[in-house]
Amino acid sequence: MKVEQIHKVFDEYRGLSDNKLRPFEQKSERFLESFRGLLDKKNNWAFLLPLRLALEACTHCGTCAEACPTYIGSGRNKIYSPVYRADMLRKIYRRHFTLTGKIFKKLIGAEEITEQDVNAMAEAAYRCSICRRCVLACPFGLDNGLVMREIRKIFAELGIVPEELKEEGVDNQLKYGSAPKIPYEALMNILDFVKGEIEENRKNVNVEIPVDKVGAKYLIINNAGDYISFLDTIRGIVEIMNYVNVDWTLNSPRTGVFDNVNYGLFYSDKDMLRVIHAHLETIKKLKPEYVVVGECGHAYDVLGHLIKDLIPPEERPFKVIHIVELYDKFLKEGKLKLDKDKNIEPVTFHDSCKIGRCGGIYDEPRRVIAASCKDFREMYPNREYNYCCGGGGGFALMSKYNFLDFRMKTYGRLKMQQVKDTGASTLITICANCKRQVLDMISYYNLNINVSGLSEVLANALVY
Amino acid sequence: MNEYLTVFTGIYLPYITLAVFGLAVIYNFFKWMFLPRPVMWAIFPAKKSLVNILFTIAQRIFSLPGPRKFDKLIFTLSWMFHIGLIVSLSLHAKYIFTSHLPYEYEVGTTAGMLAAIGSVGFIIRRYADKRADSHFADYFALILLIITLSLGQYIRMFKMVESTHLWTWVQGILTLNPILPPANILFLMHILFAQIYMMYLPFKTLIHPIAIFYGQKIILDSRHVKG
Numbered sequence: 001m002k003v004e005q006i007h008k009v010f011d012e013y014r015g016l017s018d019n020k021l022r023p024f025e026q027k028s029e030r031f032l033e034s035f036r037g038l039l040d041k042k043n044n045w046a047f048l049l050p051l052r053l054a055l056e057a058c059t060h061c062g063t064c065a066e067a068c069p070t071y072i073g074s075g076r077n078k079i080y081s082p083v084y085r086a087d088m089l090r091k092i093y094r095r096h097f098t099l100t101g102k103i104f105k106k107l108i109g110a111e112e113i114t115e116q117d118v119n120a121m122a123e124a125a126y127r128c129s130i131c132r133r134c135v136l137a138c139p140f141g142l143d144n145g146l147v148m149r150e151i152r153k154i155f156a157e158l159g160i161v162p163e164e165l166k167e168e169g170v171d172n173q174l175k176y177g178s179a180p181k182i183p184y185e186a187l188m189n190i191l192d193f194v195k196g197e198i199e200e201n202r203k204n205v206n207v208e209i210p211v212d213k214v215g216a217k218y219l220i221i222n223n224a225g226d227y228i229s230f231l232d233t234i235r236g237i238v239e240i241m242n243y244v245n246v247d248w249t250l251n252s253p254r255t256g257v258f259d260n261v262n263y264g265l266f267y268s269d270k271d272m273l274r275v276i277h278a279h280l281e282t283i284k285k286l287k288p289e290y291v292v293v294g295e296c297g298h299a300y301d302v303l304g305h306l307i308k309d310l311i312p313p314e315e316r317p318f319k320v321i322h323i324v325e326l327y328d329k330f331l332k333e334g335k336l337k338l339d340k341d342k343n344i345e346p347v348t349f350h351d352s353c354k355i356g357r358c359g360g361i362y363d364e365p366r367r368v369i370a371a372s373c374k375d376f377r378e379m380y381p382n383r384e385y386n387y388c389c390g391g392g393g394g395f396a397l398m399s400k401y402n403f404l405d406f407r408m409k410t411y412g413r414l415k416m417q418q419v420k421d422t423g424a425s426t427l428i429t430i431c432a433n434c435k436r437q438v439l440d441m442i443s444y445y446n447l448n449i450n451v452s453g454l455s456e457v458l459a460n461a462l463v464y
Numbered sequence: 465m466n467e468y469l470t471v472f473t474g475i476y477l478p479y480i481t482l483a484v485f486g487l488a489v490i491y492n493f494f495k496w497m498f499l500p501r502p503v504m505w506a507i508f509p510a511k512k513s514l515v516n517i518l519f520t521i522a523q524r525i526f527s528l529p530g531p532r533k534f535d536k537l538i539f540t541l542s543w544m545f546h547i548g549l550i551v552s553l554s555l556h557a558k559y560i561f562t563s564h565l566p567y568e569y570e571v572g573t574t575a576g577m578l579a580a581i582g583s584v585g586f587i588i589r590r591y592a593d594k595r596a597d598s599h600f601a602d603y604f605a606l607i608l609l610i611i612t613l614s615l616g617q618y619i620r621m622f623k624m625v626e627s628t629h630l631w632t633w634v635q636g637i638l639t640l641n642p643i644l645p646p647a648n649i650l651f652l653m654h655i656l657f658a659q660i661y662m663m664y665l666p667f668k669t670l671i672h673p674i675a676i677f678y679g680q681k682i683i684l685d686s687r688h689v690k691g
Contacts, residue, residue: 041499041500045500045502046500046502046503047502047503047505048499048500048502049496049499049500049501049502049678049682050502050505050679050682052496052499053496053675053678053679053682056671056675057671057672057674057675057679059602059672060590060596060597060598060602061531061535061538061596062535062593062595062596063530063531063534063535063538064534065595065596066534066535067530067534071595076595078594078595081595081596083595083596084595084596084597087596087597100667100668104601106599106600107599107600107601107604108599108600108601108668109597109599109600109601109602132507135507135683136507136529136530136533136534137530137531137533137534137535138530138679139524139528139530139531139542139672139676140672140675140676140679140680141676141679141680141681141682141683141684142675142679143505143679143682143683146505305503305504305688306503306504308504308688308689309503309504309688309689310503356508357507357508358506358507358508359508360506360508360509360510360686362508362509384507384508384509385533
């Protein structure tokens with residue numbers, strides 16, 4: 001295999017292409033200009049307070065390091081500790097934006113910006129999946145993960161964003177309705193295939209897949225990657241929605257964006273808002289009572305939480321729930337008759353950061369799994385303390401150069417051990433990016449486990 | 465020389481210190497307070513009412529759940545250091561009301577020892593632990609505190625100053641009729657370093673006693689800005 005030569009700017013890995021990073025270009029002045037904008041409350045009201053706190057109040061106690069899966073997974077390499085990475089920005093903040101830093105300089109850890117620093121920071125920002133586990137460790141609640149996200153925002157203003165997130169992510173999504181550019185015809189073919197497959201497996205079951213239905217109670221917007229890579233999850237969703245016989249619909253590129261992802265969350269508030277507005281336009285056309293976020297974590301963070309602060313209530317006349325909350329509701333209403341004996345293999349559950357720690361959904365998936373699987377085994381740590389799998393922050397999409405090695409040798413290594421310790425043969429997760437990462441992990445480490453969404457597991461337990 | 469030092473550290477400097485410390489604390493508190501309320505950026509389980517949020521913050525300040533789970537050493541050192549310091553400072557604050565308290569010597573000595581052990585532990589940990597790069601200012605604060613604590617401890621253990629004199633000195637400062645403090649050189653050094661520390665405190669990362677309210681509130685607050 002041909003190994004492409006890469007310029008090392010931070011560690012032995014690279015997440016950004018040379019084409020994007022332009023390592024030999026002078027960028028420090030523009031970096032400072034962009035950084036200044038980030039510290040302005042008109043530009044950055046949404047995140048300014050946690051950013052300023054993290055920049056000004058960190059005592060360098062290093063407690064956050066022991067919570068960071070990159071740091072632990074790398075064998076405790078200092079450069080991957082949250083405090084080290086965030087300090088790369090803090091020292092520049094002190095030197096260029098504080099009076100004491102301008103006076104006392106190195107005595108208080110303030111340093112002049114260099115071109116090397118700028119390049120290193122661009123890469124360092126993509127060594128943190130912004131899982132926010134480090135925040136739990138910080139006695140003051142400071143968010144070094146947010147600092148990484150804000151660094152990504154600075155670089156986005158300089159046009160430095162991984163292609164997988166910007167051109168192949170947000171831009172494709174806004175242009176074609178989905179990041180993987182699935183055309184209408186292809187989507188309908190996929191759904192036809194799903195319908196055929198269910199009807200073949202479940203004799204005497206007539207499957208309907210409503211698409212672009214206006215005024216349905218539930219509009220389910222999936223991660224479009226599931227239509228390609230995790231079709232079992234789509235099959236599960238369709239089967240469950242047919243089983244409960246409620247008023248629901250999927251949507252297609254004909255109504256706008258049919259991909260729930262919002263990669264803007266990972267690098268730019270502006271792009272995040274562009275995608276939010278595209279989602280709102282689409283939802284406005286379909287007028288559902290509920291928008292149901294399919295199996296995706298970061299999409300739920302944006303549509304379920306951030307949208308409530310960024311968009312006035314009158315512009316979002318619908319409720320947003322994650323699909324696991326819908327399943328839990330069906331379960332409570334007695335709409336699902338399940339047979340645990342249909343899922344006898346030991347399973348474990350991975351709490352996705354954006355759904356658990358940042359989303360507050362812990363019990364719902366556990367109730368659904370408990371009702372549909374015979375042998376459920378918790379992994380440890382779990383819930384808010386669970387380790388990020390390494391698919392977050394956009395990483396699941398990034399594999400160029402040797403970035404897959406980074407994902408696997410840090411986060412992946414830790415997650416692999418955590419899963420192995422459960423003895424489970426199937427890992428269930430309700431986030432497409434987590435599934436992608438775990439799938440890569442299985443292949444990278446040649447593991448004898450399966451990864452599955454919750455929908456297919458639940459659908460498999462249905463009793464007709 | 466000793467007389468000038470006595471007058472400056474015991475009569476003028478306390479007012480300068482109180483002014484600098486007070487204004488800097490107020491500045492730091494309000495500079496964050498007037499920043500816009502951020503988007504909901506909670507870590508779950510989070511809280512939905514302000515009362516619950518404030519109660520949990522208070523609980524976390526004392527229980528330090530993060531360090532307790534992730535770094536037992538810093539948890540232990542933090543407890544020793546902060547409890548020692550708070551008790552020591554409280555015993556200083558008693559001079560506002562009285563010159564003497566029962567068991568003051570025993571309690572004060574123990575508290576001083578705890579704070580000193582905690583701060584020495586912090587320095588050793590900072591030096592030996594390579595997870596974060598500490599700079600001069602990080603050490604400076606600790607060294608200043610250790611010197612202040614050691615001098616205070618020495619003065620207390622060997623009863624080098626008269627507590628009645630201390631009481632009248634503090635009363636004088638508070639009633640704006642300052643009198644000369646005890647002229648013991650070690651005591652003068654103690655109050656000089658203590659006041660330098662107090663003035664330095666709100667300008668460096670030692671603003672963390674204020675930051676903890678804002679930082680913990682952000683991660684505990686699951687209310688939305690726009691309902």
